[in-house]
Every structure is written in C-alpha cells, then in structure tokens.
Amino acid sequence: MALDCGGAGRAVFQQPRLQPRARALGRVRASSTCRKVERAARVSAPTDWAYTTGSKRRLRMRRHTRRLARITGMGLSVALALAASGCAHAPAAAAAAARDVAQMHWGTLQRTVRVTGTIVPEQSATLLVPQLNQNFSQLTLSYIAPSGTRVKKGQVVAAFDRTLLMDSAAEAQTQYRSLSSQVKQQKAQNAADAAQRSVELTKALADQRQARLELSKGAVLTGLQVATDQVDLADATAHVKSLRESGTWLTKQAEAKLQALALQRDEQKQVWQRAEADSNRMLLRAPMEGMLALALPPFYGKPVPGMQLYNGVPLVRIFDPSQMLVEAQVSDVDLAWVPAHAKAEVRIDAYPGLVLPAHLLRLNPVAVGLLGTPIHMFNATFALDRSDPRALPDLNASLQVKSNPHAGWLVPREDVQYENGAAFVWSVVKGRREQRPVQVLVFAGPWIQIDAPWLGAAPVKRSDP
Incomplete structure (x- = not known):
C-alpha cells in the first residue's frame, strides 16, 4: 500500500484490489494515517491550514443559513395552511353541531319480521311403491307419467310389471274353480249315501217288525218255530242298531270330507283374490285431481321404465296447485310482533322477481328448540292469497310479516x-x-x-x- 499526500492536510492512498473485509480494514488504517499526516501538516504549514479552516467555516455558515431559510418557509406554509383550515373548519363544525342535534317527533312505527320457510301444498297425496302380499323385494317399473302433468282422479300415473302376478292369479282361479266343482260333487255324493243308508235302515226296521209279529204267534207255534222267530228278531234288532251307529259315523265322515274340500276351495279363493289385488295394486292411480310431481329419493336418479325399486319407496306426489301454503318458524322474540291476522309478502328464492301476498293461517302454540339454545321457535303456516304456477312444493321462500303500527x-x-x-x-x-x-x-x-x-x-x- 502506497501513501500519497496531495497537499497539506490531505492524504491519498493507493492499495491493491482486496477482498471486502480486507478493503474495510485498509480504509480504517488509511484514515488513521491521514489524521496523523494532517496533524504534522498543521505544524509545518500554518498558513495553508488557516486558509483551509476558514473556507470550511464559510461553507458551514452558508449551509446553516439555507437550512434556516427552509425551516422558516415551511413554518410559514404550515401557519398559512392552519389558518386557512381553521377558517374553513369553523362553519363545518357549526354545521356538524347542528346536524348532531335531532328533534323528536310523534309518528307511527311498523316493524317488519323476516322469516324463512318452505312451500307446501294444502292438499297432497304421496304414492309409494306398492307393498304386495306375496314376497317381492323389488318391482320393475314399466310406466310413469312425466312430472308436471295434470291428472284426474283415478288416472293411472305409474305401473309395474305384473306378469307373474297375473299368472299366479290365473292359476289360483283355476284351482278355485276345480275345488268348487269337487265340493258340489261331494255334496251330491253325501246326499246319495245318506239316502242309501236311510233305505237300508227302513228295510231293517221292517224286518224287525216282521220278526216280532211272527214271535207273537207263539201260542199256536211249535217250540222250534218259536226259537227260530226269537233268533230272527235278535238278528233284526242287531242289524237296526248297526245301521244306526254306522250311519252316524258315515254322516260325520262325509261332512268332514266336504268341509276339507270347502276349506281348500276357500284357500284358493283367497290366493286368487290376493293375486288379483296385487295385480291391481301394481297400477298406481291418482287419488285426487291435481298436478303430478316426482317424489323418488335423489340417490335413485330419474325414474325410467325398467328400474328396480324397493317396496315402500316414495314415487310420485299429487297436489292441488291452487292452494299452496308456506310453513315457517317464528322465534319467540319476533312472535310478539306477529298479529293474529298478519299479512305477509312471500318471495321465492328461485324466482327473485316474484312477490305473492299471504296471510297467517295458523300458529302452533307449542314451542320447539334445540338443546342448549335459549331461543325457542313456533311453527307458523301462511296461506297464499294468489296462486301462481311457479309456486311449487319444496321451494325455499322468505316472508316479510308486517306488524300492527305503533x-x-x-x-x-x-x-x-x-x-x-x-x-x-x-x-x-x-x-x-x-x-x-x-x-x-x-x-x-x-x-x-x-x-x-x-x-x-x-x-x-x-x-x-
């Protein structure tokens, strides 16, 4: 490293290219060396040092003067700005104070209670997949009317495959007719057998009377003839007794056989009637006039012919679109502001521009609420005063209920x-x-x-x- 003093009080260093840390250490050492050279220059050349010191003082004075001028200008600017804002703030403060003061006035106030609910029909009927007397876990859908169709009472809205049921009904009907004919034949046979037994008994009684008549001639008969007549009378009496006892048992047997055939006939009749009922139950008919809507659960998908459905699953719903209701829940806080015959405006979420008038139809006095919640809800039903084809069941709706003016x-x-x-x-x-x-x-x-x-x-x- 070389040192070059380029005049009194000034030192210039020349050093090779070093790393950043080495350069920093070199600058610190060069600064300390320059300060030593300046001290030596002050003693050896006082005139140059005095000249240099005076120049620095004048430079400092000029900088100080400029700084004071800038500070003074900034102060004047701030003062003028404050003065201007103060002049403008006085009317604004007065206006704000005037606005802060409000005059009470006497008037009427009407509160609006907002609740949410669901649209439901007043009259509706849900048709389920039929429950059959026979063991069918799943039924095959063969026909279903499209949703939104207007139906009449008794119209077929859905049908299931009933081929097996019709075959079963036909077979049961055939067996029933066969057993019915067997019962008739058995009745005729029993009547014929009873008549035959009656004839035999009549003949046996005649033989018994004849034997008694012959025995009554004993005074003019020989001993051998009397003994013979006694044996004939005993035989006739035993025959009559045998016919009477066997006739009783044969009559009971014929009646039992006839009753068994009658029971088999009645059983087949029940099977036939049940098969006929199941076959008719496979056709779902509308119980009322109205509009049809699909009620199949979403996980089944859209009902189409050929779909396998379990028994008891909701399939379609028939409702009257001219009478629609909105079921909502009103909290106990808002219940005090709902009058007895409250009027409301119904807005359906699916149709934002649709507003329908409604009135309070009924209010359940029993409160319901969740555990741990201090707020209780009351079930309220509102009836729409005007029907609209867009007001369909299960749509979400909001109601604005107006209270009485106070x-x-x-x-x-x-x-x-x-x-x-x-x-x-x-x-x-x-x-x-x-x-x-x-x-x-x-x-x-x-x-x-x-x-x-x-x-x-x-x-x-x-x-x-």
Whole structure:
C-alpha cells in the first residue's frame, strides 16, 4: 500500500484490489494515517491550514443559513395552511353541531319480521311403491307419467310389471274353480249315501217288525218255530242298531270330507283374490285431481321404465296447485310482533322477481328448540292469497310479516345509547347537555320508539363518538 499526500492536510492512498473485509480494514488504517499526516501538516504549514479552516467555516455558515431559510418557509406554509383550515373548519363544525342535534317527533312505527320457510301444498297425496302380499323385494317399473302433468282422479300415473302376478292369479282361479266343482260333487255324493243308508235302515226296521209279529204267534207255534222267530228278531234288532251307529259315523265322515274340500276351495279363493289385488295394486292411480310431481329419493336418479325399486319407496306426489301454503318458524322474540291476522309478502328464492301476498293461517302454540339454545321457535303456516304456477312444493321462500303500527315518540337509532343495560339519550336543555334515561319500545329501520316521563319537544343530541 502506497501513501500519497496531495497537499497539506490531505492524504491519498493507493492499495491493491482486496477482498471486502480486507478493503474495510485498509480504509480504517488509511484514515488513521491521514489524521496523523494532517496533524504534522498543521505544524509545518500554518498558513495553508488557516486558509483551509476558514473556507470550511464559510461553507458551514452558508449551509446553516439555507437550512434556516427552509425551516422558516415551511413554518410559514404550515401557519398559512392552519389558518386557512381553521377558517374553513369553523362553519363545518357549526354545521356538524347542528346536524348532531335531532328533534323528536310523534309518528307511527311498523316493524317488519323476516322469516324463512318452505312451500307446501294444502292438499297432497304421496304414492309409494306398492307393498304386495306375496314376497317381492323389488318391482320393475314399466310406466310413469312425466312430472308436471295434470291428472284426474283415478288416472293411472305409474305401473309395474305384473306378469307373474297375473299368472299366479290365473292359476289360483283355476284351482278355485276345480275345488268348487269337487265340493258340489261331494255334496251330491253325501246326499246319495245318506239316502242309501236311510233305505237300508227302513228295510231293517221292517224286518224287525216282521220278526216280532211272527214271535207273537207263539201260542199256536211249535217250540222250534218259536226259537227260530226269537233268533230272527235278535238278528233284526242287531242289524237296526248297526245301521244306526254306522250311519252316524258315515254322516260325520262325509261332512268332514266336504268341509276339507270347502276349506281348500276357500284357500284358493283367497290366493286368487290376493293375486288379483296385487295385480291391481301394481297400477298406481291418482287419488285426487291435481298436478303430478316426482317424489323418488335423489340417490335413485330419474325414474325410467325398467328400474328396480324397493317396496315402500316414495314415487310420485299429487297436489292441488291452487292452494299452496308456506310453513315457517317464528322465534319467540319476533312472535310478539306477529298479529293474529298478519299479512305477509312471500318471495321465492328461485324466482327473485316474484312477490305473492299471504296471510297467517295458523300458529302452533307449542314451542320447539334445540338443546342448549335459549331461543325457542313456533311453527307458523301462511296461506297464499294468489296462486301462481311457479309456486311449487319444496321451494325455499322468505316472508316479510308486517306488524300492527305503533304510535309514539320516534328518535334516530344512533341517538340511543346503552350503559349497564339501560338506554339513555343526551338531551340539550337551556344550553346544558344532560343524560336522560329512556325506555325502548319498538325499533324498525333507522328509527326507535321511546318512552319516558320527561318526554317533550326538547332536542335530542346524538351520543359522542
């Protein structure tokens, strides 16, 4: 490293290219060396040092003067700006103060209660996949009417494959007719057998009487003839007894056989009737006149012919579109503002521009609520005053229920403040600002209806921010 003093009080260093850390150390060492050279130059050349020192003082003075001028200019600018803003702020403050003071006025306030609900038909019927007497876990859909179709009472809206049921019904009907003929034949056979037994018994009784008559001639008969007549009478009596006992058992046997055939006939009749009923149940007919809507659960997809469906699954729903209702829930907080015959405006979410008038039809007095929730809900039903083809079941709707108008003193909402749960307003009376308690009655929109013993025509000052 070489040192070159380019005049008194000035040192110039020349060093080779080093790394950043080495360069920094070199600059520090060069600075200390230059300071030593300057001290030596002050002693050896005082005239040059004095000249250099005076130039530096004049340079410092000029910089100080410029700095003072800039500071003075900035101060004047700030003062002028403050003066201008102060002059403009005075009218604005006065206007703001004037706006802060609001006058109470007497008026009517009507609150609007907003609830949400679902559109439901007043009269409807849901048709399910039929439950059959026979063991069929799944049924094959063969026909279904499209959704939105107008149907009449008794019209077929859906049908299932009933080939097996019709075959079963035909087979049961054939067996029933066969058994019916067998029952008739058995009845005829029993009657013929009973007549034959009666003839045999009559003949046996005649033989018995003849034997008794022959025995009565014993006075003129020989001993051998009397013994023969006694044996004939005993045989006739035994025959009559045998015929009577066997006739009783044969009659019971014929009746039992006839009853068994009759039971088999009746059983086949029940099978036939059940098969006929199941076959007719496979045709779903509309129980009322109205509009058809699909009710199949979403995981089944769209119902098409050939689809396999389980028993008891909802398939279609028939409803009357001229009488639609809206089922909603009203909280216990808003229930006090819903009058007995409340009017409401219904807006359907699917059709934002559609507004339908409605009225309160019924309100359930039993409250329902979730566990751990202090708010209870009441089920309310609103009836649409005007029918619309777009008002379909299961659509979400919002209702705006208007309460009865309440008359009283009204103040802006921002004028009422709360402290420890009590409402108050700032009132300006004779130039003094006072805090006065009030009771909040009704609030709707930007207005609050209040009540207090001191109410009058005094202006109400809005609370400080």
